[in-house]
Amino acid sequence: xxxxxxxxxxxxxxxxxxxxxxxxxxxxxxxxxxxxxxxxxxxxxxxxxxxxxxxxxxxxxxxxxxxxxxxxxxxxxxxxxxxxxxxxxxxxxxxxxxxxxxxxxxxxxxxxxxxxxxxxxxxxxxxxxxxxxxxxxxxxxxxxxxxxxxxxxxxxxxxxxxxxxxxxxxxxxxxxxxxxxxxxxxxxxxxxxxxxxxxxxxxxxxxxxxxxxxxxxxxxxxxxxxxxxxxxxxxxxxxxxxxxxxxxxxxxxxxxxxxxxxxxxxxxxxxxxxxxxxxxxxxxxxxxxxxxxxxxxxxxxxxxxxxxxxxxxx
Numbered sequence: 020x021x022x023x024x025x026x027x028x029x030x031x032x033x034x035x036x037x038x039x040x041x042x043x044x045x046x047x048x049x050x051x052x053x054x055x056x057x058x059x060x061x062x063x064x065x066x067x068x069x070x071x072x073x074x075x076x077x078x079x080x081x082x083x084x085x086x087x088x089x090x091x092x093x094x095x096x097x098x099x100x101x102x103x104x105x106x107x108x109x110x111x112x113x114x115x116x117x118x119x120x121x122x123x124x125x126x127x128x129x130x131x132x133x134x135x136x137x138x139x140x141x142x143x144x145x146x147x148x149x150x151x152x153x154x155x156x157x158x159x160x161x162x163x164x165x166x167x168x169x170x171x172x173x174x175x176x177x178x179x180x181x182x183x184x185x186x187x188x189x190x191x192x193x194x195x196x197x198x199x200x201x202x203x204x205x206x207x208x209x210x211x212x213x214x215x216x217x218x219x220x221x222x223x224x225x226x227x228x229x230x231x232x233x234x235x236x237x238x239x240x241x242x243x244x245x246x247x248x249x250x251x252x253x254x255x256x257x258x259x260x261x262x263x264x265x266x267x268x269x270x271x272x273x274x275x276x277x278x279x280x281x282x283x284x285x286x287x288x289x290x291x292x293x294x295x296x297x298x299x300x301x302x303x304x305x306x307x308x309x310x311x312x313x314x315x316x317x318x319x320x321x322x323x324x325x326x327x328x329x330x331x332x333x
Contacts (some may be wrong), residue, residue: 258315
């Protein structure tokens with residue numbers, strides 16, 4: 020797994036090790052120091068995905084047959100350094116796909132994002148097949164990545180799969196440079212300071228997903244029967260959609276003194292270019308996808324886990 024120290028990777032790698040055995044899942048990262056949990060549960064290697072040789076060395080050393088490719092720069096970081104975003108997200112993916120082709124790897128998971136959509140895309144119940152015209156370099160790399168993955172499947176038979184993730188909410192890792200990070204930061208601030216200043220407007224609605232659903236979707240898609248899949252690296256994926264104010268209200272039910280102020284910044288423009296809700300009927304049809312968590316269930320679980328983590332359960 021690349022990007023094993025990131026938001027999704029840090030939890031997905033543990034799930035995969037529990038499922039397939041710790042020694043059978045090799046976690047890799049670039050600069051971020053891995054957690055003790057990551058180091059103690061299985062092998063870890065430092066790689067640079069823009070340097071093919073470092074990836075290839077790990078594939079050879081561990082006789083790898085499957086790659087979960089999660090290393091990427093997200094939307095906010097990508098806008099600050101678009102050149103690096105392209106290098107990591109596209110050249111890194113190209114290296115992964117080339118190694119998969121050459122070494123005949125069985126399966127590749129490469130997530131995409133709702134960032135592939137843009138201002139001209141229908142924002143409500145955004146369909147699977149629609150105009151992809153993103154306004155961020157992150158979105159551009161994800162569109163190019165979907166096309167590249169599809170090409171490698173059709174041209175070389177590489178068993179690549181992927182989903183267009185909505186915003187991901189997790190209790191395990193802090194925000195990592197995405198436009199939907201407010202939906203994670205708000206919990207930390209509510210618990211620790213009882214107040215939060217949100218960088219998007221109160222009526223900003225975005226598609227979100229709780230981490231347990233995010234992890235399960237990746238595993239279920241990778242285990243799906245490939246001949247039954249008509250799509251490959253671009254499945255729309257959805258769980259819930261809510262506004263910033265709706266999230267704040269849901270938290271306030273558990274922390275009555277919590278207050279939220281709204282001061283939109285440059286990230287508002289990015290959020291306004293993304294869908295409010297997503298049609299994931301194709302994923303439901305082709306590999307039986309179905310989310311488990313809605314807003315209220317997610318908020319309750321997030322607060323319980325973060326309060327235990329930050330306050331010792333107090």
